[in-house]
Amino acid sequence: MSLFEHNNNKYNIVGKDIKRVDALEKVTGTALYAADLYKGNMLYGGNVRIKEYPAKITKIDTKEAEAIPGVVKIITCFDKNAKKHSWADYCYLTDEVKFCGDVVAIVAAESKKAVDKAIKSIKVEYELQEGVYTIEDALKEDAPIVREKGVGLIDGIPNKEKKGNIFLDSYYPIRKGNVEEGFKKCDVIIEREFNVPFIDQAYIETEACLVYNDPKDGSITGEASAQNPFFTRRYLAEASGHNMSESRFIQRTLGGTFGGKEEGVGVQIGRAAILHKATGRPVKMVNTREESLMDSSKRHAFNFKYKIGATKDGDILAAEGTLVDNCGAYNNQTQFMNWRASVHSVGVYEIPNVKTDTYGVFTNNVHGGAMRGYSSPQVIFAQEQLMNELAKELGMDSVELRRKNIIRQNTRTATNQLITEEVILEEMMDELLKRTDYYSKKKEFEDFNKKDNNIKKGISLVTVYRGAGLGAEGVDANGAFIQATEDGSVIINTGLAENGQGLQTAYAQIAAEMLGVTMDKIHFHSVDTHAIADSGMTVASRGTTMGAQSMKLAAEKLALIFKEHVAEKFGTTVDRISCKDNYYFDIEDNFPANYSSDKRIAFKDVCNERLWAGQQLAVYEWFRPALNEYDHHIGQGKAFPTYTYNVCIAEVEVDVETGDIKVTKVTSGLDCGRVINPNMVKGQMLGGIVMGLGYAITEEIELKKGRILNDNFDSYILPTSMDMPEMDVVLFESETKEGTLGAKSVGEPATEAVAAAIAGSVGHALNKNVDHLPCSLESILKYMD
Template sequence: MAGKKNFCEIHQSKPRIDGVEKVSGKAVYAGDMYMENMLYAGVLRSPYSSAKVVSIKADKARQIEGVEAVVTCNDIKKTKSWAGYMYLTNHIRYEGDCVAMVAAKSKMLVDEALEAIEVEYEELPGVYTIDDALIEGAPLVHEEYKNNIFTDSYYPIRKGDVEKGFAEADVILEREYRTQYIEHSYIEPEAALAFQDPNSGLMTVYASAQNPFFTRRYIADILGIPLNKVRLVQAILGGSFGGKEEGVGLVSARAAYLSWITKKPVKLVFSREDSFLESSKRHPFRLRYKIGAKKNGKIVAFEGEQVDNCGAYNNQTQFMNSRASIHSSGPYEIEHIKTDTYGVFTNNIHSGAMRGYSSPSLIFGQEQLIEELAETLGIDEVEIRRINCLKDGSLTTTGVPVHHVILQQIMDETVEETDYVSKHAKYQKQTDTFKRKGIGMAICYRGCGLGAESPDASGCMMIANEDGSISITSGLAENGQGLKTAYAQIAAEALGVHYEDVQFPQIDSFAIADSGMTVASRGTVMGAQSVRKTGEKLKKIMIQNTIDLKCLPLDGTKYSYDTIKPEDIELKGAKFYLKEDPKISVPFSQVTGTAIWAGKQMAAYEWFMPQQLDQDHHTGQGNAFPTFSYGCVIAEIEVDMKTGYVDVQKVTSSHDVGTAINPALIKGQIYGGILMGQGYGVMEDVAPSNGRVKKRNFDSYIIPTSMDAPEMKVNIYESDDPAGTFGAKSVGEPSTEAVGAAIANAVYNATGRRIRENPCDLETVLLGKKLG
């Protein structure tokens, strides 16, 4: 359902730049790398979730032949990272905390040395749930945070007068919803190879880093050296979804430290069990909502408390909660809103960034709440969404009008396409005691880019080579989402050359400036603005070069270089031509081949800084994002009434992408998002028990496989919103955020049982509660 837009290199499904290497197995990941005299590394983790190290003895480990370094928490000066996580620690706050690390000539020797280290612990009381952490007098995870509340993560929303709104309401509903920890489940575990370059002296690290510049900061931090003494090269990434934003910094720092003291290359690759224990998880939420509406279905007041479980350390909770507060009342226009969003520390595995960044949890509650309200009012669940959903000119939760809103169109057309209304009515009347079908829906909206969370700036370097090929470098990273391909298309479009002539290598911290984190689905919508700007700048430079070097064949024509101006020349399809007479042209490569010998500039650098967003953090009111994307998901399921098994049979996913830079990449993102949302909705749950992570591999932690994949129908909508790069909007995270909620509503349609604690697994569907 893409609209009609006039582009040459974008808005079409070009093949991925990195596709052949990945599908053929030729791609080299950090864990595949090897160097002469390389050592292998490993870490020793605490078996307890809350404890102190009484003593640690490593003499036996050091005496093992082939073991070249054993570093305990008592041997290293810098135990705490710049971000608060511990490189090594004698104060255990969760089961994944490390007390020692080892470097040896083989993996077997590493394991032997780790087993030889003797540690005596004093186990301490801990807190594990949001409720327990907030009890007065509960053990503190961090002494500086009283009542275990992470105060830096607190964000209020105060819009209108919520008491007045509830006084005007005919119906008031109060509900509580809870969501779970889930694992990112990327194929490649965390890995880093560190060595000191013998020529430059730079500590050089190849790492599976989602945010290479963040990772560089950890390395400089542990070694106590300036950033310009560290070179970080991003290795090809085998998936991340947010999980390799922070954690790979710890991996890289430990490898670099061991390399620093041994003077040899050191490679640290996590086992799957290591990854499960140290990688961050999706934040579990406790959502308490109160909603008031008129009899006609118009929502007049909304109050909410959104509390997330940080785990033992802060992993971007403050940024995530900023977004959670902005989206706290869902994609609806409500006059009076009061919400409070904050995190609490517990002695669990720490939570962190994960695809959706709070939205899957919030939407799970919000989109069930809207249906519970509709049922109470006796109004159709589609109609109540029509009455309240955001439209052009509506005021968001933060009190700012939105424009270019096509949410109702997306919803209405998706409802019609799936025959939602008749199926929903039919399934409500089922009496079958064995299997029942259900259909459920959820709508969503998402602020594009970082917004008011953090400056959404980026830089790009673009070079035209003498043969006409183009090299680009950006500070934002390819993490498997197709960023290289999208950027190459955008560069080609902006400059006026062919996509096939553009090359974009992995990030090297010595080749480009830090452009912030590759997160928040910002890569294309905002991050690529610098690519567009640089391409447009280089285009002007090359047109001027064409004039200066008299490259166009004007002899024998009515045109003269004395009168031709840059605005008279176009560069498109890798060819310069006169706009007035396109037959007078010259290939791009001919101009570059001439310009290189004339000493002409053939490179450009541009920095993009978006509009200033002014949000009042005391009330949450103000401009929070440059624009929003919108979506609707409808899930069709079958429930086994004997076992509680939910079979997700079909998902229809419709999304406003602004401009479809590469439709094939977009569909790929949405297909993956659906499957990830399915896992979140029906099966995935890390479920730590008193801080212990019992599910440490995919034999016990169940994720959807190809056998579970439902039929998937993707609808791409476009809008004329100028905020993003060539009008593009976010899609990576929107594609997964509403799937779990749609499944939960489908389960209710099938069974009449409302699942208010995710996931909709065998226990909650069959028994209505968790066991154990």
């Protein structure tokens, strides 16, 4: 790893390789994940599903199941009192099964075994209906209607005047300049189509929750491994019929999420709450891997149709595209995600004329949702292959085509946003080209490929950018609470969740830095909805760049209050007071070499004095960024406050006789703004590369009439340690006024370009346009036909 630092790092803790604050509990196995929770008198819950969809349930016979020893309660979709529809489109229970995850009855029993037995004994009768499964079929004129709210196309544009399968809320156009005029000036115009399948987040921990009653806290308490604690509370309160003030949600250690533990965990906790309400006993629900794959959202499948044109010198003048994704049967994500897709629909390139239409279609499949990138891995895959194809058509080097057209400072994006901040994309490209020895390798590979080998080698570079945080998708607001205690230790509390990405370590670093205390003094209290206000979701790689803003403000404010306290004691002004390693001192003194006890005061002594003097020891702060001006009707305006830039180079060896691909090396450079913790950013990047490798080569949800055929990790293929490539990670710092202490997004940028780069290098090796993912064994053989 290399780090290209800014020379203005004045911090002691921020920017350093601080060890994770949650590492000890994780290496000892003592970290408690939701499935590790047990309670006296606890029941286990389970779900009854059918194997064909869509279907209308006509009868459920529970008689035999009820007689099984240990079975306590069965609630079916015909139960009048049961809450069926959730606030977010998904169903807790339904008699109109639309996809494989839909549940027709739920069971509570004394043991897991009794639950399993009951599920098998419940007889469900249904009438099978005609379904729609692919994007192509969903768009056919005579297609069955999956959802009442679906609309059709009029002149190629979603229109509510016509019935169909399009999810109107997920439609986002971009209209910049005039594409017809733009294409007229082009020397070369190409049209290409691409498609990608659904894939799964495949976190190793499946969804789990425990719901119980603790009268002290209100009427219902839920604990789960959830990515969005406040959304989860909403399901908990709704399903149980309690006020939010009586519904407490406690976040447990999260065993991976990547966008997946949002609605799935919400619906699960809702079902557990229904069973809890009916039995009055604690109810625990843990998904099997098979259930997790059926029930949890997927990275959307997409079909892309692009047209792009350039002058013979490689100036791209116009781009046009239709981006259609598969929403599945219910959806509460595509209407947000497709906005991001539309903003980035023509990549990190300055193109004067752009016309794209992005929309989703309902089908009888599992729903598309969030997965690390929120549309970007799909869009970038298609967009960057398109760039390679355009370069080929122009007879131009594909890197030079990118160099010519990339967004720079004072240029405008597809949404016509003027980029005023520093853009270091070109420097990043040059550094990566240099450290991979790109051009000599490219030549070497091309010479090698001319020989009669079964191995073909390829190398490919992609350039991308990503709007940091929520942008105009929502309000990126958040709150944080910081309290010092009399012994000098500090509790920090925020509405955002540790997903495993290292959020608590980064927040603790920021708080420690602001206060001048050492890391061991900071304790991160994970989300408890009774202890902190709703700060939105831990999504969109907003945790550090945007979510930590309120933490910084709170810590800053507490630091100031304490400095005033010390200044008064020292009889000096506050600007002369500083705190380092848990001691306040006068900056005129040469700390620490020269300090003596009368010239310094311990942080803990300040805390103690303030406690007994009845002075403030805690601060709560709220952060709300400036709103972006954006016109959603034409997709023009300021989409995001700042962007993260990424360059990725992949190298592959393809065995054309077997279809086997070896990804030999991936080099990835990221503009992080400011790096808060280099080792943790590196960890995000490395993990992102291997996740991208899975997307490129092996991962695909195989569907047959909405049924998931590969429903466990023996057939849904994740990369192992023996599949990982050599990896080189390069972190760049740049100047931005946005983002906490100048930090930009990391989590999603770390993975979004990787599959595109690998596909590009496969395309280079085979001299073909890779038009779909994954590059499976079979697909390589087909390219060779």
